Amino acid sequence: MERATRYSKKREAILTAIRSSDAHPSAEWIYHTLKSTHPDLSLGTVYRNLLFFQQNGTIQSVGVVNGQERFDAVTAPHSHFVCTSCGAVIDLHRIPMDPALTAAVREQYGFEVQRHELTFYGRCQKCMQKRIHEEDLLA
Amino acid sequence: MERATRYSKKREAILTAIRSSDAHPSAEWIYHTLKSTHPDLSLGTVYRNLLFFQQNGTIQSVGVVNGQERFDAVTAPHSHFVCTSCGAVIDLHRIPMDPALTAAVREQYGFEVQRHELTFYGRCQKCMQKRIHEEDLLA
DNA sequence: ATGACTGCAAAGACTTTGCATCTTT
DNA sequence: AAAGATGCAAAGTCTTTGCAGTCAT
Numbered sequence A, B: 001m002e003r004a005t006r007y008s009k010k011r012e013a014i015l016t017a018i019r020s021s022d023a024h025p026s027a028e029w030i031y032h033t034l035k036s037t038h039p040d041l042s043l044g045t046v047y048r049n050l051l052f053f054q055q056n057g058t059i060q061s062v063g064v065v066n067g068q069e070r071f072d073a074v075t076a077p078h079s080h081f082v083c084t085s086c087g088a089v090i091d092l093h094r095i096p097m098d099p100a101l102t103a104a105v106r107e108q109y110g111f112e113v114q115r116h117e118l119t120f121y122g123r124c125q126k127c128m129q130k131r132i133h134e135e136d137l138l139a
Numbered sequence C: 001a002t003g004a005c006t007g008c009a010a011a012g013a014c015t016t017t018g019c020a021t022c023t024t025t
Numbered sequence D: 001a002a003a004g005a006t007g008c009a010a011a012g013t014c015t016t017t018g019c020a021g022t023c024a025t
Helices: A009-020 A027-035 A043-056 A100-109 A125-138 B009-020 B027-035 B043-056 B100-109 B125-138
Strands: A060-065 A068-072 A079-083 A089-092 A112-123 B060-065 B068-072 B079-083 B089-092 B112-123
Touching (some): A009 A027, A009 A043, A027 A068, A060 A079, A060 A112, A089 B100, A100 A112, A100 B089, A112 B100, B009 B027, B027 B043, B060 B079, B060 B112, B112 B125
Antiparallel strands (some): B060 B068
């Protein structure tokens, strides 16, 4: 027997919050963002709904950055950049992902492949400038 | 001033353990694996040395799987497969990574790019068979 | 002898979960 | 009324850290 799903104001608000941001929010970020409009929101509810949306395929995890799991409401394939300095996760819409790769892994290794991620690591522009400024101070 | 580095039996054992395995070990795995030959090893030491080796570039994190960070002593670029059923992390040496992509992100976005990861998610052969077997039992 | 490395255990950070209560259907 | 969703707080898991003792140089 399937478990039924009911409407909930907070569930809707959580999904809207994720969809309205391109920062790939963490649970904590969602919680603090919604806390002003939903003062009785609890962190447990955020986590429970993140799990709910993941199982639905409504959102996807883009990995753990600095100990916090980050989520994306855009499930169409696109690559990401992670700033190892400030933890920002940025969409790279101009860097295409090759859909054929999924089939290649399936054929060459015999695995059942659902999706793949292409993730770049480095320093974002903001942090690059910050570092140059810090080096100026030391010089 | 640089901080000097000294030899340590346990540090060596930890690196050897990572290098001897292709399973992309977690801290816990290393700890349990070495516990028999190094009964007084502590988990804190494992974590401290994992950090040490990462900062040296001797090892790299390949991400967090089921809440545990996983490490790889092979720092040459290669892609990975993560089984979402059993958590196995498997090298895909036959799926090449395009080194030009790093430069492409640098040029098109102006980020300082250090490396990139190509990771596939799905079900490994062992788990595929297990599921078929479970379905047989239900039929 | 100096200071790097370690064991131990406590603390920290993030996430999950049990239970009573509230909401949706 | 039935059952899903939530708040709250406790518990769980993984990782980090302070401190005293040990070991390499």
